[in-house]
Amino acid sequence: MTPSKDTLTKGAQLSTGSTIGSRLAMGFRQHGLECRKGLSELFRTPLSSLMTIAVLAIALALPAGFHVFLKNAQAVSSGWDNATQISLFLKPQLTSQQTTRLTSDLEASSKISAVAFISKEQGLQEFQSLSGFGDALTMLEDNPLPDTLVVTPTAAFSSPEASAELVAELQAIPEVELAQLDLQWVRKLYSMMDIAERAVSALGVLLGLAVLLIVGNTIRLAIQNKREEIQIIKLVGATDAFIRRPFLYAGLWYGILAGLISWILVNSSVFWLKEPVRNLAGLYESQFRLSGLGFVEALQLIAFATGLGLLGSWLSVGRHIREIEPT
Structure with a gap:
């Protein structure tokens, strides 16, 4: 009995699907073997591999x-x-109703996160306690200090440029005698944080390049040690991609293990410093606690290290494998 056209079509689809599936399964098995082989290469020379991973x-x-x-x-x-924080020194003739209305208007602004009112009496008491001239100030007949509103901008308006613009806007309010902000201190604060962030980024780039060079040189030495073996494999028809694969996995393992150990080193250092830092913070009546790398940050570090290991291996293998030809 001759099979129908639909039956032949379904059979071909099943055969094709089976072939694709078997090829995928074979590819996964091959990559699994090469991955284990790359890890075993590290254990063949445990001391040198450990020193490389430690560096x-x-x-x-x-x-x-x-x-x-x-x-x-x-x-x-x-x-x-x-x-x-911006200090708004109010005009002395303002009534309490006007001050309350101004405070409400400022609190409703999208540029301001908080407003605190300091009366002239509170300001004088604070000045007496902090200045050291308490006895002299009691001799004054009138309180020379004005009522003050302390305005805290939102995060979007905390930068030096945005703060300067906000000060200009607040100075234009009729009830405000003077709007004051120490912009020099704000600029210094942001400059210091920006320098620190740039320094960390620059250090990360430089040491990332060092990791690339170390992995590349390590893989190059491994290739040279297997030069004769690679020549023989090429004689029997092995492609560069097939020869390259175990070295790429070796670089991958270097990155993974180095990332894990670096995470352990960082968090161990944080744990070692946590108690002294807690004691120091307690002396300043602070609840600050030292924190290390979180789970997401640890994954990012390991992923970054893995990528560097794989990239360094790929750059080294691609050039040196092509230079080895069977003789």
Whole structure:
């Protein structure tokens, strides 16, 4: 009995699907074998591999450690946002109703996150307690200080440029005698944080290049040690892609292991410093706690290290494999 056209079509589809599936399965198995082979190559020379991984881990731990330092410094300086507070000295003839209305209007502004009212009496008491001239100030007949509104801008208007524009707007309010902000301190604060961030980025780039060079040189030596084996494999028809694969996986493993060890080094250092930092913060009546690399940051570090290991291996293998030809 001759099979129908539909039956032949379905059979061809099943055969094709089976062939594609088997090829995918074979490809996965091959990559799994090469991945394990790349890891086993590291264990063939455990001492030299461990030294290489340790150097890579230290190179990665340095920018990661500076990142942790900067993150904790930003946490400590979160209270420095008060440096961008704007003091509005009100005109002396304002009534309490006018002051309350002005406070409500400022609180409703999208550029301002908080407004605090300091009366002239509160200002005088604070000045007496902090200035050291309390006895002399009691001799004054009238309170020379005005009522003050302390305005805290939102994060979007805390930068020096935005703060300067906001000060100009507040100065134009009729009820305000003087709007004051120490922009020099704000500029210094943002400049210091910007320099620290750029320094961490530059250090990360430089040490990332060092990781690339170390992995590339390590893979180059591994290729030279297997030069005769590669020549024989090429004689029997192996392609460059087939020969390249285990070396790429070796670079991948170098990156993964170096990333894990660097994460351990950074968080171990943070754990070692946590108690002294907590004691120091307690002396200043602060609840600050030192924090290390979080889960997401650890994954980013390991992924970054893995990418560098794979890239360094690929750059080295691609050039040196082509130079080896069977004789």
